[in-house]
Every structure is written in C-alpha cells, then in structure tokens.
Amino acid sequence: MERLKSQDAISARKGLSGTNAANAVLLDHNHANMGDCIFCKVIKKEIPSYIIYEDENFISFLDINPKAFGHCLVVPKEHYDDIYSYREKAGASVIDAIRTVCLMIKENMNCAGLNVVQNNGRIAGQLIEHIHFHIIPRFEKEIGVNKRDFKAVLRMIKGESKA
Numbered sequence: 187m188e189r190l191k192s193q194d195a196i197s198a199r200k201g202l203s204g205t206n207a208a209n210a211v212l213l214d215h216n217h218a219n220m221g222d223c224i225f226c227k228v229i230k231k232e233i234p235s236y237i238i239y240e241d242e243n244f245i246s247f248l249d250i251n252p253k254a255f256g257h258c259l260v261v262p263k264e265h266y267d268d269i270y271s272y273r274e275k276a277g278a279s280v281i282d283a284i285r286t287v288c289l290m291i292k293e294n295m296n297c298a299g300l301n302v303v304q305n306n307g308r309i310a311g312q313l314i315e316h317i318h319f320h321i322i323p324r325f326e327k328e329i330g331v332n333k334r335d336f337k338a339v340l341r342m343i344k345g346e347s348k349a
Contacts, residue, residue: 223314223315225318226265226316228245228247228261229245229263235247235248236248236337238258238290238340238343238344239283241283242263243279243283244260244261244263244279244280244283245260245261246259246261246283246321248336249320252339253320253322254333255331255333255339256291256321256342257320257321257323257333258287258291258320258321258343259318259319259320259321260280260283260287261316261318262280262318265316266317267317268315268317269304269306270306271317284321288300288302288321290343290344291321294342294343294345294348295329295343296325296348297323297324298326299324300322300324301320301324302320303319303322304317304319305320
C-alpha cells in the first residue's frame with residue numbers, strides 16, 4: 187500500500203495519469219539506486235568480475251558467494267529492481283541469454299542438471315536490487331576443484347579445461 191501511495195504522489199507531482207504515470211513511476215523506481223548498484227558497476231567494468239558471457243543486453247559472471255561449483259548469474263544490463271518492474275519485451279531475450287549460459291555449463295562442465303533461480307524481495311532472498319538470474323549447476327559427484335577458485339571455474343565453463 188505504501189508503494190502505491192508513493193506512486194500516486196510521483197504521478198501527481200508530474201501531472202501524469204494512467205499508463206504514462208505507471209511508466210514514469212517505474213522509471214523513477216528503477217533508476218533511483220543505479221549509482222550504488224553493484225551489478226551496474228560490474229556492467230560498466232568499474233569493479234572486477236569473472237565474466238562468462240556478454241552481449242549488448244546481458245552479462246553473465248560468477249557469483250562471488252557461490253552456493254555450488256560453477257554458480258553464476260545472468261544480469262540484464264538495463265537496471266530494473268525486480269521482476270515486477272522488468273519490461274515485458276525483454277522476457278524472450280533473457281531466456282535466450284540464460285539458455286546460452288546453461289548450454290555452456292552443461293557442455294563444458296558435464297553437470298547432471300542445474301537450477302535457474304530468480305528471487306524477488308529481501309524476504310525471498312534477493313540481496314541485490316537489480317533483477318538477476320542464478321544458474322546453479324548440479325553434479326552427481328564432487329568435481330575436485332574449490333568452488334571459490336574462480337579462475338579455474340571460469341576456464342572450465344568457457345571450455346578451456348574439462349571437469
């Protein structure tokens with residue numbers, strides 16, 4: 187309810203109504219924290235990361251706190267806080283980016299399966315307010331490489347060494 191009140195206040199202040207008001211609210215909400223967003227800094231190459239895949243709309247890099255060997259993220263380059271504010275037209279292209287990374291992992295890491303996870307809100311486990319998708323490979327047996335040996339994991343995912 188509080189979010190709705192703040193949206194109404196923004197719309198009234200800008201003299202907007204209907205779809206235009208909703209779009210203005212999403213734009214304000216989505217771009218408010220971009221300067222502090224760690225994923226935006228990774229996208230701009232302001233902080234280092236282990237990049238697996240990148241195109242004009244998405245970037246994929248290793249999770250700094252991996253839950254499993256090969257745990258990585260797929261992140262839209264355009265900043266949206268969560269699934270609720272993510273623009274509809276991007277839906278198919280995000281699946282293509284996720285699929286590309288999943289195929290790299292499956293082919294090069296010989297995983298038995300994987301999880302694709304997307305959290306929304308702190309209570310659901312979303313720690314960074316920039317929509318992102320976790321790809322978590324699953325293996326039937328231990329790989330024998332430390333999941334925090336990011337250089338070794340990156341080489342494996344890119345097919346430069348085998349699991």
